[in-house]
Structures are given as structure tokens and as C-alpha cells.
Amino acid sequence: MLWFAFLRLIGLLTTLLAASLVIFVVLEVIPGDPAEVMLGLNAQPDTLAALRAELGLNAPLSTRYVNWLLGMLRGEFGVSYTYSVPVSELIGERIQVSLPLATGALILSTVIAIPIGVYSARYHGKVIDTGIMSIAQIGIAIPNFWIAILLVYVFAIVLRVLPSGGFPGWDVSFFGSLQALLLPVIALALPQASILARVMRSALLDVLHEDYIRTARAKGLSNKATLWRHGVRNALIPVLTILGLQFSFLIAGTVIIENLFYLPGLGRLIFQGITQRDLIVVKSSVMLLVALTIFVTFLVDIAYAAIDPRLRRRA
């Protein structure tokens, strides 16, 4: 197990390194001159030269890449060009919105999906199962930003019980902040819950055909106890994989949802950074999100191997 974890850790580090190289190439090499990108076409030559010097663009590419990596390792992400504050500060602020948003959506979708999936599998083939799965099928097809617009219409415009956007900040109003995140969390969670419910159902149906389920029933365990103790527990393994994958979707989803609700999160920071051509902000925040995704995949792999020893050999 330790050896497996060690091998995966090396894989994690190489992927991180490769990802950083890709981001660096896309943002600093392909556009040509980052200073020109940031200042626009009508920039004066002397301002351009000043910015180039400030960003250290006169150094060779390899030096710039290594400096960027070393800086990030020390927790220095550079200074934002538009906000004139350290990027690490910006990220630290914004993650207080994005992290609760993404984890909230992950938890909500799991809480909705698992009981529904189990229920549907239990009544496999019955009308209720077909009904639930049809709803889930439609749920998968709904874009989260459409749900968000409808939620805003119903709860912010018609009923006026929740804010349509904005974020007061945790220290200003804790309850207000929770309220501000409620609709975004629901909008992000519902489509994911539909996918998860389907996975839960099919995983459970697969497990229920196993011999050990028959054994459990034969030794006198009740239907319900068999379902939960032997069925659901084993079916959770594929569900875990999907949860890991969904994290990446949720991260991407925050870009749209945070924009829609005017939430000052990481997704909006990146989007604004892109439109304001603040490459310093974009570079490091994208790297952070990618690193987070890679890390979650790594954790899922490890958890998977911990549950199912057969997988360790495949490292």
C-alpha cells in the first residue's frame, strides 16, 4: 500500500510539473509578449519596456519558468497588475467563496443522490424507478446556469426571499453569506445529483447480483439490512470515482455560476483576470485549480486502493 501511494505520489508530481509547463506555454509563450497582451495594442513603448522589466520578461524563458515555479513553492504568486495586490492575497480571499461553494454543492448532490439511487435500485423495474430515472435523465441535460437563472427568478424576483447575487463576506454577515451561497450551491448541485443518482443505482444493481448478497439473505439477514450493509457499502466504490471526477466539473462550473451570481470567487477572479488581461492572476489561479483537481484525483486513487486491494497491483 505504501509503495502504491509512493508511486502515485511521483505520478502526481510529474503531472503537476507537466501541467505547470502547459499553463506557462499557453499564457507566456504562445501570446508572444505578455506585456503587450496586458497593456493592449495602443501601449506606449516606454510603458511596455517598464512593464517588461517589472515582470522580468527580459530574462530567458527557462529562467522565467523556473522563477515562477520557485515563487509558487514559496507562496509568492506575483503581484496582480490590475489590483496591485499580491495574487496570493487575492486567491486567499476568493477561495473563501469558491471552496464553500464547491464543497457545498458536492455535499448537497451526494445527500440528494445516494438515497434516491438506492431507492430506485430497490424498486428496480417498478414505475417509481422508471419515473425517478426519467427525471434524472432530464436533470443531466439541464445546464446549471439555466437552473440558476430560474432559481433567481423564483426566489429573488418573485418570492424575494433570497438575494439574486453578490456576497457580503463572512466577517460582515455570516448568515447573509450563507444565504448568498444557497442558490449557487443548489444550481451547481442538481445536475451533478442527477448523474450521481444514476451511478448509485446502477452500481447497486450490479452489486445486488453478487453471490454474497444471496448469502447474506440466506443466513437470515433482512432485506433492508442486506441492502444497506452489504449492497450500498460495496456500491459506494464506483460512486467515489464519479465524485472525484465531479469535483473537476464543479470547479469548472464555478466559473459560470460565480459570474452569474456576482460571487467574488476564484472562477470569477480567473474570468475577470482573462478579460482584464491580467496574466499574472490568471496563470497562478489556473495553476491552483488544476493542482487542486490533480490532488483530488490522487486522493480518490488512494482511497480506491485502500478499499480494494486488487487495484494496488496496477500501479
Add this chain to the structure above:
Amino acid sequence: MNQELPSYPPLASFDEISIWKKAFHSRSFVIGAVLALVILIAGVTSVFWTPYAIDVLDVSKRLKPMSSEFWFGTDQYGRDIFSMLMVGARTSIIVALIAVGIGMLIGVPLGLLAAAQKGFLEELVMRTNDLIFAFPSLLSAVLITSIFGPGTINAVIAIGIFNIPVFARVARGGALSLSGREFLLAARLSGKSSFLITLEHVIPNIANLLIVQATIQLSLAILSEAGLSYLGLGTQPPMASWGRMLYEAQTMVAFAPQLALYPGFAIIFSVLGFNLLGDGLRDLLDPKMRRRVA
């Protein structure tokens, strides 16, 4: 022992008949095919004809309700919503088809190569795959379209890139599951090169898998295009796109909530259509995979 062998109908035609018969009994397949066909017809028709031109703004006709004149009413600029939905269908289909095409054309050969040439090459292809998967797809699409400029073509490329590893993975998995099968060994014994074997024996045998995956990727591509256009990074006006329509409707949601309904329904309609079609095809083409969800 002069027993006569029972006569069977020719295998191919027997298969064909049963598959069509099953197709019409598969609810997913029929509903999915109908939905996809409706979207397809709407998109193709929009090339020749729409009830109204969508690039003419006429404020005197703004926010008209549903009527026989404007089937779904008009938006805040006086454009006919039904016409815009038709053009939006065209945008969605073109973007999705080309993006999935890019993914297949590059991904499938890479996956087959990885399966045929074990060792360093396989490792390289699969690790590159993992790397692309590490980038949350929409996030990277936002990055790509913003650096190379917003627009339909860049949106297609951005979505296409993320289809490459999906098809590489499916093709490799399919090819590996065939390795060691008798007909491949026979082909090898007959002196065929691995390239020819791949072309003549492996690809036809994994075609089913690829078709099913392509259908599912089409629906994901439609969702991604809508997302990018919603953010203003995909299709640009005067071309219509469902995502863009939703973005424009959002500012009007307090006064004209119906504007947000139509494009949303159009997206759901088409994504649902391709998803059901994919599910139906999977049941028909690969009974072993039944009940599973990708």
C-alpha cells in the same frame, strides 16, 4: 449418419432485422432519435429558411408575446425567437459535430497506437491523456478562447481538444479487450501488418463503442458550447446561439422571464436527445453494457 444440417438464414441479414426490430422497441432509442432528428432538421432548415431574419433589429416589435405571427414571441431587440432557436440549433450541431470529429480523428488513432505499441509510446499517450483530464474542461476552454479570441472556431477547437483523450481512452480500451482473440491471431498468421490488422479488424470491432461514445460526447459538446457562449466567449452576434440567448435573457428576467425558458428548453431537448440516443444505441449494440452509466 447422414443427418442434414439445419439451415440458418444468412447471419448478416438476421442481425440487421433483429437490430431494427429491437431499435423500435427501445424507448430510449426512439425518443432520442426523434429529439435529435427534430434539432437536426431545425438546424439544417435554418440554412435555407427561417420565419424572420435574425440579424435585423426592430425595436418596435420588441417583447411580443406568442402569436401566430411570432410563434414564440420576440426578444428585447425585436428578433423572432423561433428563428433564433433554429439558427441556434445549427450553431450547436455544427460546433458539436466538428468538436467531436476532432476528438475522434485525433483521439482514436492515438488510442489504437497506444494499444498496439506497448511501452514508451503507450505511456506517453496515456500520461498526456491524464494531463488533459487534469484541466477542468470548461476552465481551459475559457482560457483558450480568451487567448485566441472569442468565436465559434476557437470554441470548436477548445471543446475538440477535450474530446481527444476521451476517444483515445475508449479506442485503447476497446483494442486491448480484443487482443489475443483468435481472429486477430489468424490475421497476424496470414502475414498482415499491424496497420492493416488495425484497419480491417480492430476498427470495425470497436466501431460500436466509438459510436456510443460519440453520441454522448455530442451532448456534452452542446452543453459546453452553450456555456462558452453564455460567458460571451463562443458564438458571436449576429449569429444566434442558445447560450448567448440565455445570457441576453438573463438581464431581462424580471420583465420577460419567458425569454430564458425557450433557449433552456432547446438545450435540454437536444442534450436529452443525444443522451437517450447514446443509451439506446448502447443497449442495442452492446447488451453487456446495459444498465451501466458512463
